[in-house]
Amino acid sequence: MIGVPVASMMTDPLPDTVSAWARTALEDTLAVLVAGTRTPLYEAVLTAARHHPGPVPAIGTSTTTSPLWAAHLGAVAASALDFDDGHYRGGGIHAGSTVVPVLLAAAGDVTVGELLRGMVAGYEVALRAGFLNSPGRTGGGYRASGYAATIGAAAALAAVRGNVPTVISAAVRTAFAHAPHSRMTSSASRESIGWAAASAVAAVELAENGFGTEATDTRHRAPAGATPFEQSEDAPVTGSLGREFWCVETYVKPWPCCRAAHAMLEALLPFSGRDIARVDVDVVPGAVGLDLTEPVNLSEAQYALPWLAALTLLRGPAGLSSLSERDFAAPDIVDLASRVRLRPGRAASANGGYPSRVVVLMNDGTSFERTVDDTLGSATRPLSPEALDHKLRQALGSRLDASTIETLRATLDQPDAPIDGLLRLLTT
Template sequence: MTDALSFIHIMKWQNLPDAVKKQAELNVLDLIGVAAAGSQTPPSMMTRDLAHEEFGGTLPMLFDGRTSSATGGAMAAGITIDSIDGHDGFNPAKGHIGAPLFPAALMLGHSAGISGQAFLEAIVMGYEFGARASVAQHGTVPDYHTSGSWGAVTAAAAGSRIMGLDPETTRHALGIAEYHGPRSQMMRVIDYPSMLKDGAGWGAMCGTSAVKLAQKGFTGAPAITVENAAEYWDGLGSRWFTLEQYFKPYPVCRWAQAPIEGALALQRAHNIPHEQIATIEVHTFHESVRLAMKRPQEGDAAQYSTSFPVAVALVHGDVQPRHLVGDALHDPEVLRLSDAVDMRESDHANDNFPAQRPARVTLVLKDGTRHDGDWTEPRWDHNAPPTEAEFREKFHSLADPVLGKSHADAIETALAQLQNTPLSALSDQLLRPIRS
């Protein structure tokens, strides 16, 4: 048995550094805020309808109240989070651990009636496991797959811990999840943006069902990326990747965040009205250049664009979910500036990706004046994360308009107390319908 397999069950809350414990709370708070905003999107609504209609069960779904199974509820919650591209990520993974992990842990944990501490343990273990599973998969397969692929194995690891699977049954759960995980092509959805996004819902669903199948005796071991790729699993229990996640100030792809920061910095430094801007030059890495949707027709495509959110930021001074849906997609000034973005691939940026996501922006005004910016990184990277106050401010900015402040406050309080209460103290707040 490898160290990776052992770690799933032996990691204990009392042995974690205080900083890791606190970060687990803030990571979950961030995911819940994103989920609240995501619950209002068409992909979330469609998926919750499907989960209720087709996945029979008695568990209420996230921010819905209608029932489904743990598998269907995990899928719906994963797609709900993924539908607002504002959740945490891990640079080496080129993807997101929390989006497939949290839904599986929430649904299985609620169904099993576990303690809040046991849930938080599973979350920390999942971030540590998922960080290494992502790098192991990227290092051992040729194509670039979505987070749902290795996220399925991560969800299965958390579920195996929550459901108390023995070591051999855990091996099979991980193997089932790896084999059936959605090896979806990330760059396809970059080139052709749609509601598919990063596969988080399918990964959560696959990981949850893998645990349920393994419990019944279904075999599937080994998970190759776990058992046959030991070189990627160093540092378990000593290097805490829970502390090395990035977070998003804007609900769009991470690859577009540095261009947004660079454009806003120039606009603010030179007090430039957006009406005076003629051209926006963006030098960045290949993947960001391929976020080429200038005139998105739906919110998911707007989130998978570089030019459109840069234009939104220049017009509104910020990028919020309301800027990426409905009539906002047809704002004439935003569309003019989006069309004016000139994306240019840079060797410097390519050389630094994926550890960094740099961009350099130039604003050219209608009178010919050029304002050249410096190389810029996205805000809230792991080496300069948001403060606790910024986490809470972001949560409320996303959750309050949807849930109401009293419901959002109750969630925040329940999460802060969770290590000393049953999980149901939080999950009962999450798995009920939203009241207008």
């Protein structure tokens, strides 16, 4: 029963490395969430949430709404800039942008320490759910982040709310049955991450009211049926839950765009400001279709590899740090982007990442080649404390003053602090 190891993660000692990871990951997710509240995507969902009154604050506003819609809003904000963390082994999914907003919106009167434990449990379940569904797959069987993240967030929320293992298991089974099966068919859907958060809250509320806990469900009949956790023969994946922690392998993004672009961008940075005729980029096969040269909005720009390459070469790191609407149709960027060619020339790296090789041809006829296999921000190439601090202050500074940022960081260091204090800071 999956509820047993999930419940145990709320009480058993966690390895120091896991606790330290959780503290950093929570801070990073809160930062990108706050920054994401300034996007048109967040404003659109906020308009809908205002029709559903409730007690939970909508971050960055004076609006309050229901737990379900607050979770939806938080997840949209945390993923809107494509700055949220991710994990290769779970199929490239983003667990944090669903798990953390769900806990903030619906956990109730809990502490920062309990939030961190629930977050670890949520990541561990989500990453395994993603792996069991489609390990290493990017084709027709691939399901985007929202699918696995729903399952992890439901497990986390059910555990943090103090439910017994049978109810946690029911919430997980129900989440498997109702998780969005979206593929990346619409940039606005953001891999169904917003809907994933809402579905997770609903799954827990259903389980707490008896849905999926009746005796017939133990024989995998209606309403939810068996899950891959119960069907899998891969014991190292399912049996290691609560004993081996995949979450520490999570990558953190240095730039707000698709992770498949990051190795390419890092390889191109030394050539910023040079007189360039053409760029050939070898990427993993699944990234070849991300060949847009003139995006019309932020969601498109985050996945437009030729445009991102041209932006990097013409604007440097400053252009990457905050994608700007004024640059979407900038003639110089669009012109150079039209001379960037993507080729399916790289296999996924050993850890499942997205390596890249660039060949840069200068107008004087010289050419240069550079390869990045292990992308900056991975578990083996983590961002420096200075880089993490810069990202935090840049993201939070879009809404919070310096004093509030320091208070927020200090609160995260207090395991017994109530999370309603966090919410007050985030809605300042």
